[in-house]
Structure formats: C-alpha cells, structure tokens
Amino acid sequence: MEIKLKIWRQKDARSQGSFVDYNLSGVSGDMSFLEMLDFLNKTLIESGDEPVAFEHDCREGICGSCSLYINGRPHGPGDLVTTCELRMTRFKDGDTIVIEPWRAKSFPVIRDLIADRSAFDKIMEAGGFISVGTGSAPEANSIPVTKEDSDEAFDAATCIGCGACVAACKNSSAMLFVAAKVSHLTLLPQGHAESAKRAQSMVAKMDELGFGSCTNTGACEAECPKGISLAHIARLNREFLKAGFRG
Amino acid sequence: MSSFFNASVGKKFLVSVSGLFLIMFLATHLTVNLFLLWGQESYNLAAHFMATNPAIKIIEPMLALGFLLHITYSAWLTFANRDTRPQKYAMVDQSETSSWPSRNMFVLGSLIFIFLVLHLSNFWAKMKFGDMSYIDYNGVMVQDAYTLVTGKFVIWWYVIIYVAGAVFLGLHLLHGFQSAFQTLGLNNQIWRKRLTVTGTVYSIIIAAGFSIIPLYFIVNSFIN
Structure with missing residues (x-):
C-alpha cells in the first residue's frame, strides 16, 4: 500500500x-x-x-x-x-x-521524534528505591505477602516507563508513572517501610521537574501500553496524604 | 505542612475537600428549593428556617470559604497545567480515552461561576439586603421569597439561564464527584464503579432537580 x-x-x-x-x-x-x-x-x-x-x-x-x-x-x-x-x-x-x-x-x-525522558530517571532517584536494610535473601515463605498484593504489585511493576501517560495527559502529568513505582514498592514488605516518605519525595520531584498535576481524566490509563490502573494513583494519593498528616 | 500545600497533590486535596463540601451544600439547596413546588407558605417557611437557623449562620461563612478555596486552587492548578506543554500537538484524539467534562472542568467551572454571580445578585443579595415584603404566618413575620423567585421564573430568558446553569453543574459533577474521591485516595478498582454510578445518579438529580423548578413555573404561566 x-x-x-x-x-x-x-x-x-x-x-x-x-x-x-x-x-x-x-x-x-x-x-x-x-x-x-x-x-x-x-x-x-x-x-x-x-x-x-x-x-x-x-x-x-x-x-x-x-x-x-x-x-x-x-x-x-x-x-x-x-x-x-x-x-x-x-x-x-x-x-x-x-x-x-x-x-x-x-x-x-x-x-526529530526523540524526546529526552531522563526526567523519569530523576523522579526514580528521588525515591524509587528501598533504602532500609533488608538483609540477605530471606527464606521466601517467611515473608507473608497475600496473592492479591503480590498480583497488584506485579501489575504496577509492569510499567516500562515509556512516558505515554505524560504524552496522553492534557496536563502532561507523570502521576501514573509515579503511582506505578510507588505502588509496586509500597505493596511489598521491603518497600512498605518507606512508602509515605517515598510518595512525598517523588511527587515533590515530579512537581519540580515541571510535570502537571492530575485531573483524573483517565487518558493515561486508556493509553498505557501496560494497562496500569488509575487505582495506583489513588494509592499514591493515599500515601502522600498519610505523609502530609504525619507532618 | 507548607510543603504539603505547595505540592500538586496537596493543592488538589483542597480542591477535592472543598468540592465535597459544595456537593453537600447543593443537596441542601435543592431540598429547600423543591419546597417551591409545594406553594408559597411551604417555601417561605423553609427559606425562613434556613435564614434564621443558628447552624446555618455558622455554615454560611464556611460556604463562602469553600467556594473561595475551590475556585482559587482549581484556577491556580489549571493555569500551572497550561504551561506544561509549550509546543502543542498538531493532532490530538482524546475522544476514546477521556470524557468531555473531565477535560473541560475549568470551562464548566467558569460558566458555573458566571451563573453563580448572576444567581447571587438575583436572589441572595435581594433577600439579604433588598426591600422585601413580609407575610404574617401565625404571628411570625416571614420574608416573601416565593414571590421574588416565582416572579423571575416566568421570564423565558431567566428560565434558560437557570436550566443552563443546572446542566453545567450536572456536567461538572459528572466528573467532579468521583474525581474528589480519587484525589483523596478513597478509590480502588471496585469502588471506582460504585463511585461513578453514584456520581452519575447524583449529577442527574442535581441537574434535573434545579431545572424542574423554573420549568414548572414557566409552563404553569402558559397554562394559566
């Protein structure tokens, strides 16, 4: 053709x-x-x-x-x-x-068609990691994780960081990306310890880098090639508000 | 706490909480307005109850603050969001991926704001500061708000403005209702469906409820 x-x-x-x-x-x-x-x-x-x-x-x-x-x-x-x-x-x-x-x-x-997406790396550097001591590889069955949490963490972890969420959003918001990273770490025991602080640091970095705020239109979820759900953004909001109210 | 309200999610928290407060106010407002359909005495006594109730005296300034927070913070966020894409796309197709109201909350909000200014000058300012007539109901002197309101709702262009205001409000709520819960983190895959259905029903009740009243009076004026 x-x-x-x-x-x-x-x-x-x-x-x-x-x-x-x-x-x-x-x-x-x-x-x-x-x-x-x-x-x-x-x-x-x-x-x-x-x-x-x-x-x-x-x-x-x-x-x-x-x-x-x-x-x-x-x-x-x-x-x-x-x-x-x-x-x-x-x-x-x-x-x-x-x-x-x-x-x-x-x-x-x-x-041409190449955009510099290193802003995502900077958001990851602001909190997309676990810094508490987790020791050496533990016996798997000694860490209780429910099937639901494990599945949801895995769904969030399928985010490939392509930036389609930012591209699709009328506000160029990176909330779906940040939410996927916060969710997949928060749902598992090793990442849970720092979840509120992580949400705070990653949102602050996202704002600082000039991404917009989320107005819940859902365009990001609809365009995400991995089908990352808006429910993760709700979790990010929860973690952020928890951190805020703790002071 | 300052870092909380400086962050985008913190500002959105204020828009969400004030929005939910305004949603509750709308239900109260509609309930009182529906007394109009039951006649002059019912409505005048309901309006009198609202105007003299001490609880309402406390809530009134809170309501003004709610409007102020909701309008200023959503305008602030909207203008900040406009700067995030200096070079626009040549072609954008969001028809399948998001709803029209969700993309146009600021437009709808601005239209509602214009309506609000008109509405306050039509009724609220007149009831509060105007020269109103009074009716004696069993020894209690009550403002005749009924005559003021129904006098306006027989004029066709008032009716158009009030029905349009109700429709804009309904469209704003269609996205705003469930969005407020999402921003507070009170959402997941199961609750999303429930909140969307509840929000849709609520939006229809608000839009239809506020539209029925002026339509009832203008239709009545034609029949009689």
Missing part, C-alpha cells in the same frame, strides 16, 4: 522543528510501525537525505524506548500496544499518518 506521512523533523534541541511530508509506497501490512519507519529511512538514505531519528530497542514491547505520538494518540491506535507492537494492518492504502514526538516541557525534543 501507499501511505502519506507527516513527520516532525527537528535538527536538535535548540532548532525550531516543522512537519515534513513523505509519500511511501510498497508498505506491507505485515510490517510493524517501526519497520515502516526503517523502510522510509532506507529510501531517505538512498536518496541522500537525512534519515528520521526515532528511539527503539527491544522491539517487543518491554523496554519502553519507542515513543511516538501517532495520529493524535501515544503509541497510535489500539489498546495495550507500544509503537513497536503496532502493525501496519491498522492503516489503509492512501491513509495520512501524523507522527510527532512526546510533547511536554519536561520531555524536551532533542532530535
């Missing part, structure tokens, strides 16, 4: 970017979205043009590198898929596809 692409091109962080139109023929429905971009880059390189820069690594939906805003939605159409898992069968011959990088003050674009 033949598709029309409207892609954001930007030389570097300081340059002004703009959309450039490309017509690409010979696209197959079997291609993944990133393979389609590889194919476009091949034609660009062959004609002596600069290829489009985009992030990718594992290409199997677990690394969180690919991060494209496709036709007005993070990771494009469809639920529970990352950009790399998106297939071209989703599109028809003659379609126009608009591709943009994540846009948020805290995720500055550094080149």
Whole structure:
C-alpha cells in the first residue's frame, strides 16, 4: 500500500522543528510501525537525505524506548500496544499518518521524534528505591505477602516507563508513572517501610521537574501500553496524604 | 505542612475537600428549593428556617470559604497545567480515552461561576439586603421569597439561564464527584464503579432537580 506521512523533523534541541511530508509506497501490512519507519529511512538514505531519528530497542514491547505520538494518540491506535507492537494492518492504502514526538516541557525534543525522558530517571532517584536494610535473601515463605498484593504489585511493576501517560495527559502529568513505582514498592514488605516518605519525595520531584498535576481524566490509563490502573494513583494519593498528616 | 500545600497533590486535596463540601451544600439547596413546588407558605417557611437557623449562620461563612478555596486552587492548578506543554500537538484524539467534562472542568467551572454571580445578585443579595415584603404566618413575620423567585421564573430568558446553569453543574459533577474521591485516595478498582454510578445518579438529580423548578413555573404561566 501507499501511505502519506507527516513527520516532525527537528535538527536538535535548540532548532525550531516543522512537519515534513513523505509519500511511501510498497508498505506491507505485515510490517510493524517501526519497520515502516526503517523502510522510509532506507529510501531517505538512498536518496541522500537525512534519515528520521526515532528511539527503539527491544522491539517487543518491554523496554519502553519507542515513543511516538501517532495520529493524535501515544503509541497510535489500539489498546495495550507500544509503537513497536503496532502493525501496519491498522492503516489503509492512501491513509495520512501524523507522527510527532512526546510533547511536554519536561520531555524536551532533542532530535526529530526523540524526546529526552531522563526526567523519569530523576523522579526514580528521588525515591524509587528501598533504602532500609533488608538483609540477605530471606527464606521466601517467611515473608507473608497475600496473592492479591503480590498480583497488584506485579501489575504496577509492569510499567516500562515509556512516558505515554505524560504524552496522553492534557496536563502532561507523570502521576501514573509515579503511582506505578510507588505502588509496586509500597505493596511489598521491603518497600512498605518507606512508602509515605517515598510518595512525598517523588511527587515533590515530579512537581519540580515541571510535570502537571492530575485531573483524573483517565487518558493515561486508556493509553498505557501496560494497562496500569488509575487505582495506583489513588494509592499514591493515599500515601502522600498519610505523609502530609504525619507532618 | 507548607510543603504539603505547595505540592500538586496537596493543592488538589483542597480542591477535592472543598468540592465535597459544595456537593453537600447543593443537596441542601435543592431540598429547600423543591419546597417551591409545594406553594408559597411551604417555601417561605423553609427559606425562613434556613435564614434564621443558628447552624446555618455558622455554615454560611464556611460556604463562602469553600467556594473561595475551590475556585482559587482549581484556577491556580489549571493555569500551572497550561504551561506544561509549550509546543502543542498538531493532532490530538482524546475522544476514546477521556470524557468531555473531565477535560473541560475549568470551562464548566467558569460558566458555573458566571451563573453563580448572576444567581447571587438575583436572589441572595435581594433577600439579604433588598426591600422585601413580609407575610404574617401565625404571628411570625416571614420574608416573601416565593414571590421574588416565582416572579423571575416566568421570564423565558431567566428560565434558560437557570436550566443552563443546572446542566453545567450536572456536567461538572459528572466528573467532579468521583474525581474528589480519587484525589483523596478513597478509590480502588471496585469502588471506582460504585463511585461513578453514584456520581452519575447524583449529577442527574442535581441537574434535573434545579431545572424542574423554573420549568414548572414557566409552563404553569402558559397554562394559566
């Protein structure tokens, strides 16, 4: 099939970017979205043009590198898929596809479709860890964890930190990401000890880095490729309020 | 405690708590208003009870504070959130991922605020400071609020403004009700469904309840 692409091109962080139109023929429905971009880059390189820069690594939906805003939605159409898992069968011959990088003050674009998401690392450094002594590996059965808590902690831990929540949110809020990290540590005994302080530090860092506040629209949950639930944000709010009332 | 209210979640806490307080006020307000449908004496006595009740005297300044906190903190958060995406997307499709009211709470809130100013000048200011007539009910002199209100609700453009105000309020609550609980952390996968259903029912009651009153009087004026 033949598709029309409207892609954001930007030389570097300081340059002004703009959309450039490309017509690409010979696209197959079997291609993944990133393979389609590889194919476009091949034609660009062959004609002596600069290829489009985009992030990718594992290409199997677990690394969180690919991060494209496709036709007005993070990771494009469809639920529970990352950009790399998106297939071209989703599109028809003659379609126009608009591709943009994540846009948020805290995720500055550094080149074409690549946004700098190191703000997430800074939030993790502010509290996304356990600092109490947990000793050497204990006998597993000596730590009581219910199946429900274990499942919910695991659900939260499936967050790959891709930033689709920030990209989808009208306020560019990172609450779903922070909530997933706080939840997965809080629900388990080793992380529970510092849960309130952790929520406080991570929220403070999130605010400081210029992410917006959550207005509970639910767009993040709907766009999250891992289906991280808003219930984790409620837990983060609980932990934050507990920390606040303790003083 | 200052770091608590400086944080986004702390500011949201104030919006949420003041919002829940205003939600309770709306239920009281609607209950009193519904006495209008039972006639002049019922409504005038209900309004008199509210105006002279010592508990209401204490709650009145709290209500003003509730409005003030809710409006200032939500405006503050909204304006801060506007700066978080300097370069906008060329194409945004949120139709499937979030509800229209949830994305437009500030627009709805602003419309409700305009309505509130009109509403306060129409009734509250007149009842509080205006030249009202009084009726003697068994020796008690009671303000004739009924005549003031029903005199307005036979004018078609008043009716349109009041029905529109009720609909905006209903849409605001449709998201606001469950959102207030989420912000307080009083939510999980099970309670989310319950809160959404309760919030929807409550929003419909508020929007329909406040709309029925002006509609009842204007329809009556056409029939009689």
